[in-house]
Amino acid sequence: MTRIIASLAEISAGYDALFCDLWGCLHNGKQPxxxxxxxxxxxxTQGGKVCLMTNAPRPNQYVIRxxxxxGVPRDCWDLVVSSGDAAQDAMFDGAVGRRLWHIGTEKDLGFFTDVPDEHRDATxxxxxxxxxxxxxxxxxxFDELHETPEDYRERFLAARDRGxxxxxxxxxxxxxxxETRIYCAGALAEYYESMGGKALYFGKPHAPIYDRARRLMGLGPDARYLAVGDGIATDIKGAEAQGIDSIFVTGGLAADAFGSDVEQPxxxxxxxxxxxxxRAPTFAIGRLR
Structure with missing residues (x-):
């Protein structure tokens, strides 16, 4: 049964490292x-390591910027691992070909132009x-403030028919x-799959992003990990698949479902x-604190 806690400090002594989500947990897209x-x-301060784990589609250096x-201080984290990092590896390995139609904004172009060293010699x-x-x-x-997946229907049908x-x-x-809710790439991929198209995923809740984070953190095989996030289908589902404990931040995406007091679900x-x-997160908290 999920235990509601008032602060991370109540349970933190039992863990060596955190996989902490960003949007809805550490910041709201505008301020921390x-x-x-x-x-x-x-x-x-007590010796734990913090990996900020985000489904942002950009390489981690852009997330850090x-x-x-x-104004997120650098002393609250040790490393940043993004969905963009894991997906970029797959792209340069040729997972979906070499001639690609990109759906996204200009801020995501680093996904293509910032080639990791290990892929410098790739086609x-x-x-x-x-x-x-x-x-x-x-x-x-393309227009994240106004478009919905349904705006891509005709183009997705054409893409599906070509496989x-x-x-x-x-x-x-x-x-x-x-205060503005916007659609992400996952909504586009889900819509494409509903039409019969094929989509590949590398961020939470899928294994590649966790594998990358563990490798970079460099902790031993007995390290105790805790995942923190407000995405029940990404953060919490991913933690369960990895066999690690989790804190569900109820005051994020699903805040309206748990009563009028965001801090007290x-x-x-x-x-x-x-x-x-x-889903059965180990813990729940109104806001990370």
Whole structure:
């Protein structure tokens, strides 16, 4: 049964490392949550390691720059691992071909242009129009503030009929940018699959991003990991698949389901909601603190 906690400090002594989500847990897309920053700083002070694990479709250096611009202090984390990192490896390995139609914004172009050292000698990847593509990379809608997956129906039907595989660089369905909810690449991939198209995923809840994070953290085989996130289908599902404990942040994406007090989720509502989701996080907390 999921235990509601008031702070990370209640349980932190039992863990060596955190996989902490960003949007909805550490920040809201515009500014950091002070209490969450303090909680991560305290965890590191007691000797723990913090990996910020995000389904952002950009390589980690771009995520770090965004965190710096928002004012997230660097002393609250040890490393950043993104869905973009894991998906980029697959793209340069040729998982969906070399001539690719990219769905996404200009801010995601580093996914193509910032080639990791291990792929410098690989056959180049070229961005082309849909009509010339042998595969698709989705990092998000072209217009993330206004478009929905249904806006891509005709193009996706054409892509499906040609058998084009889609590499999804961000498995998230939606995120909240301040008070605005926007669709992510995961929503596009899900819609494409509903039409009979094929999509490949590398971020949470799928194994590649966790494998990469563990490798970079360099902890021993007996390290005790804890995942923190507000995505029941990404953060919590991924933790369960990895066999690690988790904290579900109820005040994020699903905040409206647990009562009027974001900081204090209603235990009965939480239990009923989790039963419907068929998920059992180890802990739950209103906001990370």
């Amino acid at each position: 949550f002070a209490a969450a920053v303090a909680a991560l700083q305290a965890f590191r 965004q965190l710096d611009r928002m 180049p990847v070229v961005r082309v129009p849909l009509e010339e593509a042998e595969g698709i990379v989705a990092s998000g809608p 084009l595989p889609m590499l999804c660089a961000n498995p998230d369905i939606v995120v909240d940018l301040g 209603d235990a009965v509502l939480l239990r009923e909601w989790l039963a419907v989701q068929q």
